[in-house]
Amino acid sequence: MHKILLENMIFHAKHGFFEEENIIGGKFEVNLEIETDFQQGLKEDELSGTIDYSKVYDLIALEMSVPAKLLENLGGRIVDGIYKSFPTVQFVKLKISKLNPPISGEVGRVSIVIEE
Secondary structure, three states, X not given: OEEEEEEEEXXXXXXXXXXXXXHHOEEEXXXXXXXXXXXXXXXXXXXXXXXXXXXXXXXXXXXXXXXXXXXXXXXXXXXXXXXXXXXXXXXXXEEEEEEOOOOOOOOOEEEEEEEO
């Protein structure tokens, strides 16, 4: 099996439980690891032999533009979209981090990870 990683994708988005988060928005980092078979791409040097990374990014960007109260819900939507859009994907590991979350105290980020 082969892996494709899209790392350190940064988005400004309006996700969060608190009203201020939905108005002002915040900074989010997304990291994705997908397992698929790109043996054909190894041999033929054609995009048809792998997954188009730009289409994966576009799917993530689209979901990041739709507000969610919970990172868990947002992550579930992204993972579902990846499996629906890219049938050769056999495993997904997604990490979404909210940078500088509105928590009393100094917290650099809060994150969720989905592996399935």
